[in-house]
Amino acid sequence: MTQSLYNEAIIEAGKDKTRAGRLPNPDATATADNPLCGDRVTIDLRAENGAITDLAHTTRGCLLTKAAAALLASHARGRPLATARALQAAARAYLEGESNDPPFPELAVMAPVKTVKSRHDCVTIAFDALADAAASVRAAKEGAQGEE
Amino acid sequence: MSPAPPRPGKDLRRHFPIFRHAREPFHFLDNAATGQICDEAAQALLHFETRARANVKRGVYRLADQATAAFDAARASMARYLGETEKNNVVFTSGATAALNIAAHGLARRLGPGDEILLTTLEHHSNIVPWQLTAERQGAVIKAIPVTDEGRLDLDHLDRLVTNETRIIATTHVSNVTGAVTDLGRLRRAADAVGAVLVVDGAQRAPHGPIDIAATGADLYAFSAHKMFAATGAGVLWGKTELLADFEPLLGGGEMIRQVTFEKTTFAPPPHRFEAGTPPIGAVLAMAAAADWLATLDWRAIAEHELGLTARLLDGLQTLPGLRIVGPSGLQGRFGVVSFDIDDIHAHDICQLTDQLEGVALRGGHHCCQPLMHRFATDATARASLAPYNDTDDIDALIRGLDQTIRMLT
Known part of the structure; x- marks a missing residue:
């Protein structure tokens, strides 16, 4: 049999609904899809002074997708908007073995996914949605400053 | 007189190199995606x-x-x-x-x-x-x-x-x-x-x-x-x-x-x-x-064999809680392709775990049939699909794997 992909921490995170749902009046919303299986993560976020003050995710997908979205949502609150794109790159680098360090310690539960190439996207689509949402807040703020 | 054709199941499986080389339990139920190559074709x-x-x-x-x-x-x-x-x-x-x-x-x-x-x-x-x-x-x-x-x-x-x-x-x-x-x-x-x-x-x-x-x-x-x-x-x-x-x-x-x-x-x-x-x-x-x-095989025997396995599969699936069969529940006018979903468990989790637990190769996803998935109000199903080399061990491993999956994830 293959090594256990679904450890208890992943199963637990997949069931965590703490930041699941929608935010009222978000500053940005972004959705990422996995065309292979139809999984979808939507992230709403609010930001102030260049930092994420609140976020929520709506995730339709497998356990890995749900677990990654839940872990990311817990981690990202309070972080600078500018780090979202780096988180996205770090998650992919970690899964692809280019880096031994997960983008944040809690994501180390995804270590067994590294050897299962076909499931990497399940983990990364939440990071894609967050990066797009953060970029759209930053673009809107820059646009607003430009108009002043 | 030509020799009798191999019987469906284990006898026929000997004509497929992949099963001779398998070192761990290998229950291949993804035949609708691709069949395994037979000796004659490989040679x-x-x-x-x-x-x-x-x-x-x-x-x-x-x-x-x-x-x-x-x-x-x-x-x-x-x-x-x-x-x-x-x-x-x-x-x-x-x-x-x-x-x-x-x-x-x-x-x-x-x-x-x-x-x-x-x-x-x-x-x-x-x-x-x-x-x-x-x-x-x-x-x-x-x-x-x-x-x-x-x-x-x-x-x-x-x-x-x-x-x-x-x-x-x-x-x-x-x-x-x-x-x-x-x-x-x-x-x-x-x-x-x-x-x-x-x-x-x-x-x-x-x-x-x-x-x-x-x-x-x-x-x-x-x-x-x-x-x-x-x-x-x-x-x-x-x-x-x-x-x-x-x-x-x-x-x-x-x-x-x-x-x-x-x-x-x-x-x-x-x-x-x-x-x-x-x-x-x-x-x-x-x-x-x-x-x-x-063309040399006994297709009447194979059809009976596959239909028997399909019946065993449908019976087994129907014992599992929260499982819905997407397709005919009977044996008339069908081949051994059976799709299903399970409440609150994604098809990819089903497929990953049945492989991990029992060595069962299943397909999960939209099967390149998104309009049909839409018709059944789902994004993805799991699918077991049979070939002449499958046997009851494959079906039983799948049902065991699904049973364990449901216990783990619900």
């Missing part, structure tokens, strides 16, 4: 590539001539598999998808603005997208036959869907999601009533024994080699002589021409017109070897 492929390799339809040296003769004999083998005497009605392609694209391109000239192409909600994207491309170019309209709650074609309103504008009816022979067998006779009569062409995607039917192509009523019939226990990269478009003769080629170049000048090119007659460039020679020879071998 034909290896023989050609290592001992008999030369291009076809070109050279006059002995090796090239032998390759051309073998390629020609392969065409005759595939014609025999279809119960067809005219081997030139067999076009070699890279697979069923390419075959359906050739068909959709070839039939384009029959379509004008407002003309209708009738598809079905059971179709694989490979029997939807080529028609959409053609419809967009010609201004034609796509319609689709709905499916019942049991995952079968709902033909009750066929007379309303088939109109005087219907030029093409394109359907699957056997659904790759529900296993339902299409009533081709009914569609043939509907096509005849309005002079439409009947195109059949036989990808899921071809692995289940020789086909009586005349009895299907198809005007064009497509299938791929890899699902019928041969190599990847080859397939067949069978077509009626007069239809193929009327088709423009999809690809140009290589040996598909009669004469080329800078002013004009005239094309070779079918089937060569549709075989531009070097064909997948090894894969074609492997497909023919598989077809010749499959």
